Amino acid sequence: MAGLHKSDMKNPVVRWIDERLPIPSMLNKEYAQFPTPKNFNYFWNFGALAMVNLVVMIVTGIFLAMHYTAHTAYAFDSVERIMRDVNYGWLIRYIHMNGASMFFIVVYIHIFRGLYYGSYKTPRELLWMLGVVILLLMMATAFMGYVLPWGQMSFWGATVITNLFSAIPIVGPDIVVWLWGGFSVDNPTLNRFFSLHYLLPFLIVGVVFLHVVALHITGSNNPLGIEPKGPQDTIPFHPYYTIKDTFGLCIYLIVFAFLVFFMPNYLGHADNYIPANPLVTPAHIVPEWYFLPFYAILRAVPDKLGGVLLMFGSIAVLFVLPWLDTSPVRSMKFRPLARPFFWMFAIACVVLGYAGAMPAEGIWVTISRVGTAYYFMYFLVILPVLGKLERPRPLPESISAPVLRGGGPVPAGASAKPMEKA
Amino acid sequence: MMRSLRNAVVAAALVLATPFAANAAGEVVKPPAQDWSFGGLFGTFDRASAQRGFQVYKEVCAACHAMKQISYRNLAEIGLSEDEIRAIAAEVQVQDGPNDDGEMFERPGRASDRFRSPFPNERAARAVNNGAYPVDLSLIIKARGGGADYLYALLTGYRDEPPPGVPVMDGMHYNDYFPGHWIAMGRPLNDDQIVYADGTPATTSQMARDVTTFMAWAAEPELEQRRAMGVRVILFLTILAGMTYAVKRKIWADLKH
Numbered sequence A: 001m002a003g004l005h006k007s008d009m010k011n012p013v014v015r016w017i018d019e020r021l022p023i024p025s026m027l028n029k030e031y032a033q034f035p036t037p038k039n040f041n042y043f044w045n046f047g048a049l050a051m052v053n054l055v056v057m058i059v060t061g062i063f064l065a066m067h068y069t070a071h072t073a074y075a076f077d078s079v080e081r082i083m084r085d086v087n088y089g090w091l092i093r094y095i096h097m098n099g100a101s102m103f104f105i106v107v108y109i110h111i112f113r114g115l116y117y118g119s120y121k122t123p124r125e126l127l128w129m130l131g132v133v134i135l136l137l138m139m140a141t142a143f144m145g146y147v148l149p150w151g152q153m154s155f156w157g158a159t160v161i162t163n164l165f166s167a168i169p170i171v172g173p174d175i176v177v178w179l180w181g182g183f184s185v186d187n188p189t190l191n192r193f194f195s196l197h198y199l200l201p202f203l204i205v206g207v208v209f210l211h212v213v214a215l216h217i218t219g220s221n222n223p224l225g226i227e228p229k230g231p232q233d234t235i236p237f238h239p240y241y242t243i244k245d246t247f248g249l250c251i252y253l254i255v256f257a258f259l260v261f262f263m264p265n266y267l268g269h270a271d272n273y274i275p276a277n278p279l280v281t282p283a284h285i286v287p288e289w290y291f292l293p294f295y296a297i298l299r300a301v302p303d304k305l306g307g308v309l310l311m312f313g314s315i316a317v318l319f320v321l322p323w324l325d326t327s328p329v330r331s332m333k334f335r336p337l338a339r340p341f342f343w344m345f346a347i348a349c350v351v352l353g354y355a356g357a358m359p360a361e362g363i364w365v366t367i368s369r370v371g372t373a374y375y376f377m378y379f380l381v382i383l384p385v386l387g388k389l390e391r392p393r394p395l396p397e398s399i400s401a402p403v404l405r406g407g408g409p410v411p412a413g414a415s416a417k418p419m420e421k422a
Numbered sequence B: 001m002m003r004s005l006r007n008a009v010v011a012a013a014l015v016l017a018t019p020f021a022a023n024a025a026g027e028v029v030k031p032p033a034q035d036w037s038f039g040g041l042f043g044t045f046d047r048a049s050a051q052r053g054f055q056v057y058k059e060v061c062a063a064c065h066a067m068k069q070i071s072y073r074n075l076a077e078i079g080l081s082e083d084e085i086r087a088i089a090a091e092v093q094v095q096d097g098p099n100d101d102g103e104m105f106e107r108p109g110r111a112s113d114r115f116r117s118p119f120p121n122e123r124a125a126r127a128v129n130n131g132a133y134p135v136d137l138s139l140i141i142k143a144r145g146g147g148a149d150y151l152y153a154l155l156t157g158y159r160d161e162p163p164p165g166v167p168v169m170d171g172m173h174y175n176d177y178f179p180g181h182w183i184a185m186g187r188p189l190n191d192d193q194i195v196y197a198d199g200t201p202a203t204t205s206q207m208a209r210d211v212t213t214f215m216a217w218a219a220e221p222e223l224e225q226r227r228a229m230g231v232r233v234i235l236f237l238t239i240l241a242g243m244t245y246a247v248k249r250k251i252w253a254d255l256k257h
């Protein structure tokens, strides 16, 4: 068991370290030589972008925390002081604020990539589920971060969302008091939210690590959704995907910079520049844009507990998705019947987001209900049934031998056999 | 079949009508868009206008509204000299202390002081204003959906009489653009109410325009630096993206697809 690691490193210093702590070998294996399908499209950039985004959030967050004061009497003014008196404080804050939006844009695209190309299917179930855990942690982090500047939306958003827990039968009201640390959202709430907002991103780092470990066991999926059949189907991660990711990173940074420098408050809400006031309720309480679809689901049903259950259910259903989708074919490219349902699902999410921003009355309630119904139907009815009914298009033999037009064999019993074993 | 078709048409009409229905209820009126020196992607603050706007704030609004995020020293950013700033700050008395005897005392303001607030606290402000609270104006442009257009419309949107059929509310004033129309602030700006130091005729719309420019600067003092930096950052990133793309093409060229 014991003994030095056999190192291939040429540099004597690196080699000396590598023999005792083989991190250089590990990095070389997992990030340089790592065999990667050669046919990725640009949707495969978004995982790397999400990782960069996480680092950006942590770095800017640490600098914000040096100047921020977590007290109801000072929080708003301390953020204004960051904006006005801290050197480049406005830059740090606007990066952090818009970074949260960019993070959700990137992660939502990353998730829809997975939904379209069937990346959640066996053997990548655990990889997918770890991703859903990251999404949940991100939501909790962003929600609590939004409370910190202690503006009107901070306060009322926190009040509305924490109040949801009062829907739990019997213990609900006690749980809410426990969450608040008092009888309303107040200083104890702000303090614990700051503490947790600082903690959760580091938990995210931990789960991201597991997510990547799981990825490196199964290898990446690809746009064809078939497993590489040999070395001719893969290329080393470096330099091919390092350079492609770098290019994608530049484009991402351009979009990010445009938001930060030219429209830093476009995605935010004007009311959050009004200091929190427990005595004045804003005309419309709306969460940040990235929560709107879930907010619409919450308000789609007249019953509070029902709404809360549906909202949490909309994430929970993602956990079991690998077992709901019965089709062995991963990529929607080869699923002519499933594809339109997928796009309708994407549209339903956008419509729900729109409805979430509107007052919960009249036609918007109906629209939210239709959207919510479709959201759950897609996972609970359409995907399970389609797998049985659909006749997928013929799959290519391998990644390097793309399917000939009209040719290629239809896998026997196409809807029964897991492809990677073909 | 016809029924469901008709329902669909009614539903569609409702969706289209919702925004108008909200207007008819007199909730929020969209302020007309103005041409601002600081508008667009590359605008900068008109210094002369911002300075006049400061004069309007000082001589009119400051009687009721605080701007506690702003210090006198910040006025250098809209082009006031150090001497001017020191003189302006010295016009007010601020409370300081305690001194060695443990007493609070009044002293003339300094450049490093925040703008002095007209009232010691919110209760005092409400007591003098019929129960209404004149909000802090430091962030007003960012704190209202309509931004600068809204402030200008609010200041120029007063009517002496409410429209026919609308009952008069005692102690309140009718404004075309305030949400709900009845505002506790009386019309603050009237023609020739002040005399501009630079001789510009002080019409209501001129004063409204100037004070709005001043407030826009106060809300986003970093705006010019931010945009200038943004241009450079995006240019740099665009060139970097182009070069990275070229390298990517070169590296991938040896792969047969």
Ligand code: HEM
Pocket (backbone or CB within 6 Å): A054, A057, A058, A059, A060, A061, A062, A063, A064, A065, A068, A079, A093, A096, A097, A100, A103, A138, A141, A142, A143, A145, A146, A147, A148, A149, A197, A198, A200, A201, A202, A204
């Ligand atoms: C997963 C990563 C993170 C997300 C999604 C996130 C999200 C947010 C959001 C949405 C806000 C409110 C922005 C605003 O309206 O001002 C915020 C504020 C804040 N965050 Fe984070 N954050 C993350 C990581 C961190 C970390 C690691 C720290 C500290 C070490 C931090 C410290 C702060 C502080 C001090 C504020 C209040 C200042 C302000 O409002 O600008 N954040 N965060």
